[in-house]
Amino acid sequence: MKNVANESRVVQIPKLNISKFTTRFSFSTISVYVALIVLLCILVSALFPSWLAPYAPTVMHTDRILVAPSAKHLFGTDYFGRDVFSLVIHGSRDSLIIGVSAVLIGVVVGGPIGALAGYIGGIVDVIFMRIIEILMTIPGILLALAIAAALGPSLINIVLAIAISSVPGYARVMRGQMISIKKRPYVAASRSIGTSGGRILLWHILPNAWSPMLVMATIGLGSAILTGAGLSFLGLGVIKEIPDWGALLSQGRNYLTVGWWMATFPGLAITAFVLAINIVGDRLQDLLNPKMSRGR
Amino acid sequence: MRGNLYQTKYLVVFIALVLFLSGCSQGANPDGSTQKSGVQTTAEPTYGGELTFALATSPDTLDPHRSSRAVAVRAFRTIFDSLVVQEADNSIQPWLATKWTVSDDGKSYTFELREDVTFHDGTPFNAEAVKYNFDRILNPATKALNSRALLKPYESAEVLDEYTVKLNLSTPSSSFLSNLSQAMLGIVSPTAAEKYGDQFGKNPVGTGPFKFVSWTENADIKVEKNSDYNWGPSYVENQGQPYLDKLIFKIVPEEATRVGGVQSGQVLAAETVPPQNIVSLENDPNTQLLKVNTLGLPYTLFFNQRREPWKDVNVRKAVMLAVDVETIVKTLYMGTYERSWSPLTPGILGYDETLENSWEYDPDTANKLLDEAGYVMGADGIREKDGKKLTLNYVDASPNREKRNDIAVIVQQQLKEVGIAVEINVTPDFMTVIYEKSDYDLYGNSQVNSDPNALREIYHTPDGSRVLESLVGGYDPKLDELLEQGTVESDPAKREEIYKEAQQIIIDKAMIIPIYIFPYTVAASNKVNGITFDSLGYPLFNDAYIQQ
Numbered sequence: 001m002k003n004v005a006n007e008s009r010v011v012q013i014p015k016l017n018i019s020k021f022t023t024r025f026s027f028s029t030i031s032v033y034v035a036l037i038v039l040l041c042i043l044v045s046a047l048f049p050s051w052l053a054p055y056a057p058t059v060m061h062t063d064r065i066l067v068a069p070s071a072k073h074l075f076g077t078d079y080f081g082r083d084v085f086s087l088v089i090h091g092s093r094d095s096l097i098i099g100v101s102a103v104l105i106g107v108v109v110g111g112p113i114g115a116l117a118g119y120i121g122g123i124v125d126v127i128f129m130r131i132i133e134i135l136m137t138i139p140g141i142l143l144a145l146a147i148a149a150a151l152g153p154s155l156i157n158i159v160l161a162i163a164i165s166s167v168p169g170y171a172r173v174m175r176g177q178m179i180s181i182k183k184r185p186y187v188a189a190s191r192s193i194g195t196s197g198g199r200i201l202l203w204h205i206l207p208n209a210w211s212p213m214l215v216m217a218t219i220g221l222g223s224a225i226l227t228g229a230g231l232s233f234l235g236l237g238v239i240k241e242i243p244d245w246g247a248l249l250s251q252g253r254n255y256l257t258v259g260w261w262m263a264t265f266p267g268l269a270i271t272a273f274v275l276a277i278n279i280v281g282d283r284l285q286d287l288l289n290p291k292m293s294r295g296r
Numbered sequence: 297m298r299g300n301l302y303q304t305k306y307l308v309v310f311i312a313l314v315l316f317l318s319g320c321s322q323g324a325n326p327d328g329s330t331q332k333s334g335v336q337t338t339a340e341p342t343y344g345g346e347l348t349f350a351l352a353t354s355p356d357t358l359d360p361h362r363s364s365r366a367v368a369v370r371a372f373r374t375i376f377d378s379l380v381v382q383e384a385d386n387s388i389q390p391w392l393a394t395k396w397t398v399s400d401d402g403k404s405y406t407f408e409l410r411e412d413v414t415f416h417d418g419t420p421f422n423a424e425a426v427k428y429n430f431d432r433i434l435n436p437a438t439k440a441l442n443s444r445a446l447l448k449p450y451e452s453a454e455v456l457d458e459y460t461v462k463l464n465l466s467t468p469s470s471s472f473l474s475n476l477s478q479a480m481l482g483i484v485s486p487t488a489a490e491k492y493g494d495q496f497g498k499n500p501v502g503t504g505p506f507k508f509v510s511w512t513e514n515a516d517i518k519v520e521k522n523s524d525y526n527w528g529p530s531y532v533e534n535q536g537q538p539y540l541d542k543l544i545f546k547i548v549p550e551e552a553t554r555v556g557g558v559q560s561g562q563v564l565a566a567e568t569v570p571p572q573n574i575v576s577l578e579n580d581p582n583t584q585l586l587k588v589n590t591l592g593l594p595y596t597l598f599f600n601q602r603r604e605p606w607k608d609v610n611v612r613k614a615v616m617l618a619v620d621v622e623t624i625v626k627t628l629y630m631g632t633y634e635r636s637w638s639p640l641t642p643g644i645l646g647y648d649e650t651l652e653n654s655w656e657y658d659p660d661t662a663n664k665l666l667d668e669a670g671y672v673m674g675a676d677g678i679r680e681k682d683g684k685k686l687t688l689n690y691v692d693a694s695p696n697r698e699k700r701n702d703i704a705v706i707v708q709q710q711l712k713e714v715g716i717a718v719e720i721n722v723t724p725d726f727m728t729v730i731y732e733k734s735d736y737d738l739y740g741n742s743q744v745n746s747d748p749n750a751l752r753e754i755y756h757t758p759d760g761s762r763v764l765e766s767l768v769g770g771y772d773p774k775l776d777e778l779l780e781q782g783t784v785e786s787d788p789a790k791r792e793e794i795y796k797e798a799q800q801i802i803i804d805k806a807m808i809i810p811i812y813i814f815p816y817t818v819a820a821s822n823k824v825n826g827i828t829f830d831s832l833g834y835p836l837f838n839d840a841y842i843q844q
Contacts, residue, residue: 058709058712060627060706060709062623062626062627065627065630066572079572079627079628079702080627080628080702080705080706081627152723153694153722153723235694235695235696239701239704239705239720239722241705241708241709253552254551254552254570254572255572256552257552257572257573257576258572258573258575258576259572
């Protein structure tokens with residue numbers, strides 16, 4: 001009986017029923033909607049930027065440099081005469097690529113390390129966790145900065161730098177999950193009937209352990225984009241035809257006194273994205289928390 | 297009771313606030329502590345005070361013989377004097393040397409030296425010291441770069457008596473005196489150079505108007521006045537001790553912070569003002585903007601002719617015609633920088649004015665030239681030949697000095713129009729990429745220099761004596777000949793003709809794309825007076841004083 005109940009919960013968790021987002025009409029519900037719309041807009045602009053952007057992002061209207069926001073140029077123009085609105089739209093793609101791939105690498109590398117350390121325990125745990133702890137003593141942005149500076153500026157190196165600096169976090173969370181779940185009665189029950197270790201790990205522990213990782217990855221997406229923007233801002237980014245949001249911010253900062261719009265709008269785009277992803281991540285956490293679903 | 301307690305609390309907070317604020321206002325007045333008593337109302341220079349001057353980047357070393365950065369010269373020009381000085385009209389005047397004679401064959405220079413000069417550490421300045429200095433530059437252990445190039449063709453020195461020294465050259469050199477006037481050939485104290493060895497750059501000792509005090513890495517360089525100073529060059533008005541007690545060079549790489557510092561009073565002066573701020577500073581009643589065009593080689597993009605297809609003059613010409621320099625300079629520098637047309641800057645001996653407006657942006661001809669060279673437009677808008685895409689590897693140094701990285705961004709767009717794909721590679725390690733590996737198609741650089749002979753180091757076929765790899769990598773026999781003549785010719789009028797022809801060949805062969813002439817700019821508080829610039833555009837502080 002007990003086993004069945006557990007099985008059913010396992011099946012229940014991944015079902016992301018959208019109606020659960022909207023059970024009550026409250027401030028938090030509205031904010032979730034707004035956040036989802038913001039994310040959708042950003043996703044669309046990353047996938048199909050030319051649908052939304054009024055100008056090509058590389059066109060330099062050299063007769064119209066540093067023009068303040070107007071109907072013609074919604075976010076104004078930068079010091080090359082490029083349309084800032086179009087740049088922000090097109091820049092979303094690289095920002096998202098940096099964020100998503102850094103998080104994916106972080107999860108794919110950090111998750112298994114934490115899972116193995118937590119599941120096997122003993123000397124493996126000690127070795128892995130000491131390495132992770134050494135990495136954790138260095139602040140994430142500093143680590144990313146050092147890696148990016150050492151590898152040299154390129155998009156892949158930026159992604160790697162952010163990914164490596166996020167590995168310890170994912171490893172720690174996964175390890176904690178493992179340690180707590182492997183002591184659960186249903187694991188002991190399964191072991192007592194002779195299930196192999198690998199099967200227990202794959203069928204009983206992992207399905208119950210991944211939801212905090214999902215929440216963490218969602219929120220990590222926001223911070224990865226922030227870190228990427230930070231690296232670009234500090235001049236460790238790449239000079240590309242179409243700059244990402246961080247690079248735009250960096251270019252705009254020297255013009256704050258003469259053209260506030262150059263840095264402000266890319267900055268707002270980053271803020272909006274990070275805020276939206278945090279709101280959604282928060283909501284996901286509520287939905288995926290087994291303790292809360294048990295309450296229902 | 298309760299009310300009273302609250303009142304007491306407010307009073308304490310209020311007092312704390314007053315104390316805090318008064319502390320702030322004292323802190324905001326950096327020269328408050330050293331000001332002389334008594335308010336001066338006349339415009340006469342006053343002694344005392346300290347000047348804070350924000351530099352854009354950190355000097356590499358304060359050893360003039362080892363430095364290769366213009367920013368270092370700005371700092372160590374205050375510490376070191378030269379044998380001679382070059383006036384604005386390019387004439388050479390006495391400084392540490394009172395007079396000199398040149399032998400008939402042009403291969404030896406005999407200098408008579410001032411007898412009243414001592415180094416900051418008490419070492420007397422004499423003929424031995426001069427000999428020591430130039431031999432030090434030649435010594436490979438010193439690892440001299442720019443100074444070695446400037447000292448060429450110096451061979452040896454003979455001490456004739458205590459204050460007479462004869463310098464022997466391997467070949468005549470008409471730029472020798474002019475080069476001697478440069479700070480990178482400034483005279484260092486032999487005692488200190490021996491004592492500190494490799495560390496001399498951190499403990500510089502010279503004969504200049506200011507003495508070195510301290511250098512905090514990436515923060516500031518402090519110098520104080522040399523009260524014994526009495527041997528200033530004719531170029532400045534005050535040949536005696538400087539008016540300022542102290543001069544502090546603060547290193548502030550962030551341009552907005554640097555200029556903002558002048559407006560908020562944290563520093564009294566700041567160098568290299570970005571164009572967008574030049575425009576706004578001109579309307580600020582409390583600050584002044586000093587601007588001087590630098591002398592030497594303008595900011596120029598060099599083709600690497602070691603590589604295909606840049607060996608082909610027509611392909612180079614196509615790129616030259618497809619880059620709209622006028623738009624680049626106007627857009628990025630908002631009318632504050634002048635466009636350059638020649639491998640030399642205006643004002644230098646032999647500058648060829650006829651090159652100005654001698655070609656214009658012409659993408660049609662560029663396309664035609666590329667078609668003729670066999671590059672056909674591909675489906676993706678990039679030209680190709682034998683299956684190879686026409687790409688151009690544009691290397692630039694970081695950080696983004698004078699918006700040079702932004703030039704690359706515009707060039708990338710402009711060359712795309714004619715079907716050339718530009719890859720921009722921005723690297724802090726340009727010394728390796730450019731000079732060791734020659735891994736570039738296009739690279740931009742500029743050089744502050746006093747004599748057109750500087751061209752030889754870049755455009756002449758390597759003859760084994762070159763300090764750094766040439767930037768062009770492709771040579772022309774006629775140009776070689778002219779540059780050799782220019783080095784030895786002693787008649788200035790003839791030299792002018794020689795260098796004019798040399799400039800025409802360089803442009804004609806499209807070896808480079810000249811971009812802009814760098815104006816050295818200083819934003820200063822109105823309290824600061826008397827900052828002047830030498831003929832190369834480096835700031836001088838001999839006449840500087842702070843109005844009380």
